[in-house]
Amino acid sequence: MSKVRSHILVCGGTGCVASQSEDIIKNLEKEIAKIGYQDEVKVVKTGCFGFCGQGPIVKIQPDNVIYVMVKPEDAEEIVSEHIVKGRKLDRLLYDEPLLQQKIEMHHDMPFYKKQYRIALRNCGMINPEDINEYIAFEGYQALGMALTEMTPQEAIQIVKDSGLRGRGGGGFPTGLKWELAAKSVSDKKYVVCNADEGDPGAFMDRSILEGDPHSVIEAMAICGYCMGADEGLVYIRAEYPLAIHRLEVALAQARETGLLGENIFGTDFSFDITLKLGAGAFVCGEETALIHSMEGMRGEPTKKPPYPAVEGFNKKPTNVNNVETYANIAPIFLKGAEWFSSIGTENSKGTKVFALAGKVNNVGLVEVPMGTTLREIIFDIGGGIRDGKAFKAVQTGGPSGGVITVADLDTPIDYDSLKAIGSMMGSGGMIVMDEDNCMVNIAKFYLDFTKDESCGKCTPCRVGTKRMLEMLERITDGEGQSGDIEKLQQLGAAIKDTALCGLGQTAPNPVLSTIHFFREEYEEHINDKYCRTGECKALTKYEIITDKCVGCTACARVCPVNAISGKVKEAHVIDQAACISCGACYEKCRFEAIRRP
Secondary structure, eight states, X not given: OOOOOEEEEEEOSHHHHHTTHHHHHHHHHHHHHHTTOTTTEEEEEEOOOSOGGXXXXXXXXXXXXXXXXXXXXXXXXXIIIIIIHOOOOGGGSEEETTTTEEEOBGGGOHHHHTOOOSTTTTTTTSOTTOHHHHHHTTTTHHHHHHHHHOOHHHHHHHHHHHTOBOTTSSOOBHHHHHHHHHHSOOSOXXXXXXXXXXXXXXXXXXXXXXXXXHHHHHHHHHXXXXXXXXXXXXXXXXXXXXXHHHHHHHHHHHHHHTSSBSSGGGSSOOBEEEEEEXXXXXXXXXXXXXXXXXXXXXXXXXXXXXXXXXXXXXXXXXXXXXXXXXXXXXXHHHXXXXXXXXXXXXXXXXXXXXXXXXXXXXXXXXXXXXXXXXXXXXXXXXXXXXXXXXXXXXXXXXXXXXXXXXXXXXXXXXXXXXXXXXXXXXXXXXXXXXXXXXXXXXXXXXXXXXXXXXXXXSHHHHHHHHHHHHHHHHHHTTOOOTTHHXXXXXXXXXXXXXXXXXXXXXXXXXXXXXXXXXXXXXXXXXXXXXXXTSOXXXXXXXXEOTTTOXXXXXXXXXXXXXXXXXXXXXXXXXXXXTOOOOOHHHHHOSSSXXXXX
């Protein structure tokens, strides 16, 4: 058999699959077979490369060349030119706007230069549906080490010494959580993976499960050994069909290989994992609500104590960590607690994965050491704001977090620093906003989400968020009244103090933080009945500057309600009574003849 000399790695994450990466794989395989290279060149379907805004991505190894925005019809040229003739395809290389040059090497891309991939270490590198590839990348060595060389207490101490904190939002020390569950006395214990990723714009956990499911399976087994559990459950939302499929494949392969099931590695430790599908309720990201949902009840939180480590699933001791937390476990055992704790800051060790989205050039998954600044993430890794617009704010922590302005761009990313400026780490959603975003409208969007996602159990969250949303809707509809800002602040503070769980306690954060940093926009909406960005249609009017209008008729042709009149080569006029403030004319005009008064 011929030796494989090249691998063509093709992104098989959800985003790239939606952009025809499956067809790219089929076409590449067909072209390779056509020239008889199928024994020398292998096409590998991987997980997400992280560079989502440039997908589908194809990477040629060992050349380390990345092609972006690849289409199925590009397969023939990739094979005939790069694989056969060794000629790189300039047109498919990444075009770095800041450097004004084409970049071919993975490690030369600014998007990757400041990243340190631990949780994402195998994503985009291996076929997630082949356990042998995971094993070839040191897979299951950490589990073997823990089972054959350590006591449960010694293994827990490694996790404690690493300083790893939960990556799902609260940042509770992972080793301590495992220790508490281990100390609980019971005939049955459970290990739970929280894969109910519900933040708008967040896709970290989904991508890890799609690209490296065995990293989570291995870590759950290690946790089971540490706390004395023989059963694990992955609670995953049903809207993640690809992640579910790859988990099912990985679990079946792990059982077949003897890495799940009875007497793993010839020891007396037995462990297996099953999936529990959730209906996509945001509140089920909270561990007690998640547990109730797994038990077949309504996903509602309960007061703590008792904590799940004492009384969780089926009233038995249960450890709950999210996907990203588990994805860090195996490297900690393989490289040591000291190695992991040397990364990051004093109180926030290791790295953090962020889903960088919004008005930024390089949308995608970013993993950076704790302590990296927001400026580095948004401008160095993210490539700055799209279309040369001005940065306005970034929302971290999803609906539970707050906005961060240009004044705090140099804040290091860690649990304490973000909390100090009124935001939070959360699970890792990071939505970037530019000058065209209305902050009142942004606050309304997030509050509308949390209002809908409230389980309804406690009055502050169920009713309070609804009342706050009603006030915001009045303000954006031009019906705001004097005193509304103060009412929002008072009600928000009351909800934070009295809501039962983290969803309600953090729901007012986007409103309170936007009032704090952008109070003048609220005042304009209320007092002047004006939205400076044009996002609030009820507060936006457009007018034509007569001495700039050349009468090209472009605005009139795109107006959906025929509110613009005028003859060719003569200044046009907008009928304000008919105008619906859609902004189509404003976007179409090439002469800056249309403005928002």
